[in-house]
Amino acid sequence: MIRFGLCCVFREHPVKFRKTTAAYLSRFPEEDQKSRLARLCDGNAQSLLKALTFCHENGIGSFRINSQILPLKTHPDTGYDIYELPGSEDIIAAFRACGEYCLTHDIRTTFHPDQFIILSSPNPEVVQRSVADLVYQAQVAEWVNADVINIHAGGVYGDKPSALSRLAAVVETLPDPVRKRLTFENDDRSYTPRDLFPVCRDLKIPLVYDVHHHRCLPDGLTVEAATEQSLKTWDREPLFHLSSPKDGWSGPDPRKHHDYIDIHDLPKDWRSMDITVEVEAKAKELAIKKLMAELKKVP
Secondary structure, eight states: OOEEEEESOOSSSSOOOOOOOHHHHTTSOHHHHHHHHHHHHHHHHHHHHHHHHHHHHTTOOEEEEOTTSSTTTTOTTTOOOGGGSTTHHHHHHHHHHHHHHHHHHTOEEEEOOOTTOOTTOSOHHHHHHHHHHHHHHHHHHHHHTOOEEEEEOOOOTTOHHHHHHHHHHHHTTSOHHHHTTEEEEOOSSSOOHHHHHHHHHHHTOOEEEEHHHHHHSOOSOOHHHHHHHHHHTOSSSOEEEEOOBTTOTTSSOTTSBOSSOOGGGSOGGGGGSOOEEEEOOTTTHHHHHHHHHHHHHOO
16 A cells, blocks of 8 residues: 655645754854754754644655754754754654654655755765765654655766766765665656666665656666566665656656646556655645545546
8 A cells, every 4th residue: 555755845734844044044143043043943843743743644654854854954154963952852852752653653754855965976075065964864864763865866977887886985984874764766867767776786775766757767667667676675665756747748848846646647556555655746735635535536
């Protein structure tokens, strides 16, 4: 049975996650900055619990946590250690309460870091910043019992084999809390499932199969074959991504996501599988509710 996943925010349900900017924060003295950050972090923990409660009450089995759940955590100017913030133990306890709620109600949580997380970059500073961000998200993942930190392979830089070799070398150096949660995802411009399967097998890293990306950037594998190979990379419940093109498959740019999901874009063989499918649709919870209702009508 599919466990559908909601990605980060809501379209209508009144739960909000707050963030700030380094420019705004810099207007205040350092201690005031820490107090403001503490309030934001604690508020986001409370919002996360409300989001998880909504998911449980509406049959949504997974929630992707926003990468800025701890705002500016690794920013070069305003970054901080959580223990530097006033009330840090209470903040951590609030996130741990979210993890307990997930365990009690069988809700999966995941992370999908921002696009600037690039482990294959030839620039050591970019890699260093990327690793720092992954370490931060793994810290929160420990609190909330999240089992996935999903990233793209990054750029090609004119030499795909070399880029993948750099990616693999960096992965080998990652601390265990990151490494045990790390997954790769095929994208719609550079790396197909066929490109990533050898790396996934060698590093024992699961592949988050994005069927929309694969349809935009085909590689000779059928959806069925890519699904089967992706399943073999997982040592826990597989996680896939689903979306539909904004203007249809014959539109000017099928990469752009629709507000909702066309039920025909959900592979038929997925429907009988025990998998998590994160719904990447702009209507968020409304899109999941619509898709779930439509699936109940399909024989």
